[in-house]
Amino acid sequence: MVLYAQRGERVHNTSLCHGACVEVDSDTDAVVNEGFKLGCISCKMRGEVPAEATVEWSFMPKGESEFTTIYSYKDLMSDIPDERFYERLDWNGSKKTKDLQDGSIYILNVTWNDTGTYRCIFNRTLIFTSFKFHNDTTKIVHLNVVPRLTRGIASILSEVMMYVTIVGLQVWLVVEMIYCYRKISVQGEEALRESAAEYLAIASESKENCAMVAVTE
Known part of the structure; x- marks a missing residue:
């Protein structure tokens, strides 16, 4: 070709x-x-x-x-x-x-x-x-x-814009990573709180059941 x-x-x-x-x-x-x-x-x-x-x-x-x-x-x-x-x-x-x-x-x-x-x-x-x-x-x-x-002014401006774009994309990537990390962290804490609340509810229910059995005897 x-x-x-x-x-x-x-x-x-x-x-x-x-x-x-x-x-x-x-x-x-x-x-x-x-x-x-x-x-x-x-x-x-x-x-x-x-x-x-x-x-x-x-x-x-x-x-x-x-x-x-x-x-x-x-x-x-x-x-x-x-x-x-x-x-x-x-x-x-x-x-x-x-x-x-x-x-x-x-x-x-x-x-x-x-x-x-x-x-x-x-x-x-x-x-x-x-x-x-x-x-x-x-x-x-x-x-x-x-x-x-x-080098012409157009070439210089093109190169400057290229570097600005690269830096901007890197900053945006860092911000996105921080945002995602915080979001995952918050969701993890909420999941732990929900799990702890469920555990306490189950423990409280078990304790009440045990007390009722003791009174019946």
């Missing part, structure tokens, strides 16, 4: 043998001198139809106005025509198949110059019995290179 997911948008069912494909957006913040995955997923709408696809990545640096091809993947082979990315790009998409749905690539050793806009183009051919159908899908990634990743 194949499942591609990072931050979900929509799900396209393919076929029972291929599972599900999820089209998602790529992350956009890369840390300098570290690796980064440029995500590009294009789900095949007709999962039962054989297909072949190629992927081409282009890059437009920040401040420029034209794209330059930096990576292509076709027939299970890759090519890096841009010397700026020699030995720094690696295929991170669908493996051992020409029917590509994940065209992601991985950037090794991100530099400040990698900031800019990346374009991923899927060129897919659906192979029907009597004809072939071609279509292109384009994905855009605006990459921002940062010195280090910072």
Whole structure:
């Protein structure tokens, strides 16, 4: 079963043998001198139809106005025509198949110059019995290179709320345990008092019976 997911948008069912494909957006913040995955997923709408696809990545640096091809993947082979990315790009998409749905690539050793806009183009051919159908899908990634990743305010608030919830649940559990203990204790004392009262009543009745027998004799 194949499942591609990072931050979900929509799900396209393919076929029972291929599972599900999820089209998602790529992350956009890369840390300098570290690796980064440029995500590009294009789900095949007709999962039962054989297909072949190629992927081409282009890059437009920040401040420029034209794209330059930096990576292509076709027939299970890759090519890096841009010397700026020699030995720094690696295929991170669908493996051992020409029917590509994940065209992601991985950037090794991100530099400040990698900031800019990346374009991923899927060129897919659906192979029907009597004809072939071609279509292109384009994905855009605006990459921002940062010195280090910072946590957003939403993430911090979520973590704080999680800890508050955990502490609140623990306090509630302690209160419930104390309440249950007191309730059981009170019920136990009432049961003891009832048992003692029954014992005294039986003893008193026995004493009266003995006195009546003595008077009769």
